[in-house]
Amino acid sequence: MDYDYDYIIIGSGFGGSVSALRLSEKGYKVLVVEKGKWYKADDFPKSNWNFKRWLWMPYLRFFGIMKLSIFRHIAIISGTGVGGGSLVYANTLPTPKTAFFNSGSWSKLADWEQELKPHYTEALRMLGAAQNPKLFDGDLGLKKVAEDLDILKKFDSTRVAVFFGEENKTVKDPYFNGKGPDRSGCNFCGACMTGCRYNAKNTLDKNYLYLAQQQGAEILAENEVMDVQPIAKGDGSQGYEVTIKSSTKLFAKSKKITATAVIFSGGVLGTVKLLLKLKQKSLPDLSDKLGEDIRSNNETLISVSSLEKDKNYSKGIAIGSILDTDENSHLEICRYGEGSDAWKLAHMPYVTGSNVVSRLFKTVGKFLKHPVDYFKIYFVNGWAKNTVVLLFMQTLDSTLKFKRNALGQMTSTVSTGKAPTPFIPESIKLVDAYQKAINGVSTSFALETLAGIPSTAHILGGAVMGKDRNQGVIDQDNKVFGYENMYVIDGAMISANPGVNPSLSITAIAEFAMSKIPGKSELEESQSTTINKTVNTDVIF
Numbered sequence: 021m022d023y024d025y026d027y028i029i030i031g032s033g034f035g036g037s038v039s040a041l042r043l044s045e046k047g048y049k050v051l052v053v054e055k056g057k058w059y060k061a062d063d064f065p066k067s068n069w070n071f072k073r074w075l076w077m078p079y080l081r082f083f084g085i086m087k088l089s090i091f092r093h094i095a096i097i098s099g100t101g102v103g104g105g106s107l108v109y110a111n112t113l114p115t116p117k118t119a120f121f122n123s124g125s126w127s128k129l130a131d132w133e134q135e136l137k138p139h140y141t142e143a144l145r146m147l148g149a150a151q152n153p154k155l156f157d158g159d160l161g162l163k164k165v166a167e168d169l170d171i172l173k174k175f176d177s178t179r180v181a182v183f184f185g186e187e188n189k190t191v192k193d194p195y196f197n198g199k200g201p202d203r204s205g206c207n208f209c210g211a212c213m214t215g216c217r218y219n220a221k222n223t224l225d226k227n228y229l230y231l232a233q234q235q236g237a238e239i240l241a242e243n244e245v246m247d248v249q250p251i252a253k254g255d256g257s258q259g260y261e262v263t264i265k266s267s268t269k270l271f272a273k274s275k276k277i278t279a280t281a282v283i284f285s286g287g288v289l290g291t292v293k294l295l296l297k298l299k300q301k302s303l304p305d306l307s308d309k310l311g312e313d314i315r316s317n318n319e320t321l322i323s324v325s326s327l328e329k330d331k332n333y334s335k336g337i338a339i340g341s342i343l344d345t346d347e348n349s350h351l352e353i354c355r356y357g358e359g360s361d362a363w364k365l366a367h368m369p370y371v372t373g374s375n376v377v378s379r380l381f382k383t384v385g386k387f388l389k390h391p392v393d394y395f396k397i398y399f400v401n402g403w404a405k406n407t408v409v410l411l412f413m414q415t416l417d418s419t420l421k422f423k424r425n426a427l428g429q430m431t432s433t434v435s436t437g438k439a440p441t442p443f444i445p446e447s448i449k450l451v452d453a454y455q456k457a458i459n460g461v462s463t464s465f466a467l468e469t470l471a472g473i474p475s476t477a478h479i480l481g482g483a484v485m486g487k488d489r490n491q492g493v494i495d496q497d498n499k500v501f502g503y504e505n506m507y508v509i510d511g512a513m514i515s516a517n518p519g520v521n522p523s524l525s526i527t528a529i530a531e532f533a534m535s536k537i538p539g540k541s542e543l544e545e546s547q548s549t550t551i552n553k554t555v556n557t558d559v560i561f
């Protein structure tokens with residue numbers, strides 16, 4: 021049979037982009053299908069008040085780069101567009117501690133820390149990782165907290181995917197021997213999370229995807245994969261028919277394309293949602309573990325706004341510094357560019373408490389006690405200019421499960437451990453310390469205050485690794501149990517809590533998975549040897 025492609029990759033985030041480049045280099049014909057838009061530097065919004073370009077809400081005709089999904093136990097922000105989460109992410113690339121490699125459902129399948137070492141090195145090279153060279157007001161506040169807590173040694177600037185050449189100066193590709201695109205030096209505008217308008221952020225369209233295109237890979241933006249059906253034999257050994265549909269046109273017809281193999285790289289929300297749907301009809305042999313072992317980094321995201329007018333907390337890269345607060349936890353400082361004040365619409369005074377009634381009383385109490393302070397941060401001082409978001413993360417584990425309800429929506433339940441909470445004692449202490457350090461007041465998402473639902477930018481798992489289909493959805497080479505020529509390569513494969521921002525790990529594990537796939541010519545050679553052997557055997561008999 022003539023297939024349209026060797027591989028169809030669903031989604032162009034970290035897992036999808038690595039796969040696209042490595043498979044094209046190996047001689048395969050590759051198509052990447054991406055439901056989001058293809059943004060160039062000038063297309064990114066100047067501030068997050070431009071909801072149409074910032075938020076992905078297709079039902080309102082907003083086709084931006086960030087999606088907000090709210091579940092019973094967790095609120096998730098994620099990226100959409102050619103380059104996936106790299107468009108909206110804060111560039112931070114930490115390596116997880118040893119515990120990540122030795123825990124979770126993948127722990128017994130390999131010596132992961134050792135196996136992945138060269139792939140982490142390659143991922144850092146490809147993403148253009150560099151140490152942030154400059155600290156600004158928000159980072160200095162964190163340094164002050166480190167001094168106050170007597171843990172200054174644990175404070176550092178971040179390692180990030182940003183080009184730190186001469187500010188705003190465009191140069192020829194500095195990363196890939198001239199084969200990559202031109203780049204410009206970062207000007208520390210703080211706007212990385214609304215999209216870099218200066219070509220300084222090393223998003224995936226500037227490295228993996230760019231190079232994949234040079235190798236012949238095709239990228240189809242603004243199309244969503246709706247169905248994946250095995251052709252002829254039900255196990256995928258004869259390839260797949262993939263149904264796609266425009267994600268931005270109002271009245272679009274679906275289209276079918278074929279490939280010998282399929283890679284699911286839609287991120288946790290894309291991949292798990294699609295696979296849960298397909299398990300009901302097109303792919304019934306998927307493991308029953310699908311949707312289980314969903315983790316965040318046990319995060320809290322709490323904002324602190326300074327009352328001192330002479331400071332500018334927008335200045336810097338999105339996450340400029342990091343503090344290891346204990347063995348299991350750390351704190352990062354996040355910022356938005358000046359003028360990106362829209363988050364204030366969703367923020368209320370930060371209070372803690374075991375139930376909504378006590379939290380509501382405390383909220384009113386805070387407003388009444390500090391009316392001028394809150395008036396200033398909401399209505400006078402620029403929100404982003406005066407605010408940092410404290411991103412607290414822990415390696416401690418608890419898991420959720422995603423299921424599909426009768427209406428076709430994904431819902432969450434708690435699987436193991438306690439339900440995630442925005443009220444983590446260590447995080448509460450650090451918020452207090454940071455407030456004091458910068459003379460600020462704290463706020464958090466209304467959802468946290470009102471409903472006690474924590475937020476995360478790091479959703480992971482749902483199609484984890486295991487030794488067999490009873491333990492996981494994929495094996496140690498990312499092959500899906502129950503089907504041939506099918507892989508999951510994205511955040512859904514992450515099988516333990518990294519305790520740190522996960523994109524570097526997703527990239528490294530994707531590199532590892534790709535290293536296991538033979539080149540097209542090697543594969544064809546081995547297939548023709550097998551055929552020849554069969555033919556010879558026939559002659560002998």
Ligand SMILES: Cc1cc2nc3c(=O)[nH]c(=O)nc-3n(C[C@H](O)[C@H](O)[C@H](O)COP(=O)(O)OP(=O)(O)OC[C@H]3O[C@@H](n4cnc5c(N)ncnc54)[C@H](O)[C@@H]3O)c2cc1C
Nearest residue numbers: 031033034035055104105110112245286287290511521523
């Ligand atoms: C504001 C923010 C800041 C962050 N900061 C950091 C950070 O500093 N460091 C870090 O390591 N991580 C950070 N993250 C997290 C990081 O972005 C994600 O962990 C990472 O992008 C996940 O990669 P992935 O390969 O799973 O897929 P994603 O990057 O999530 O990409 C999946 C892509 O698939 C597309 N897709 C989904 N379903 C379909 C379908 N059916 N058909 C076609 N396309 C589909 C989506 O539109 C998306 O573009 C941040 C996230 C956010 C939202």
Ligand code: SF4
Nearest residue numbers: 206207209210212216
């Ligand atoms: S700080 Fe500004 S210029 Fe630098 S990478 Fe972020 S958005 Fe781009």
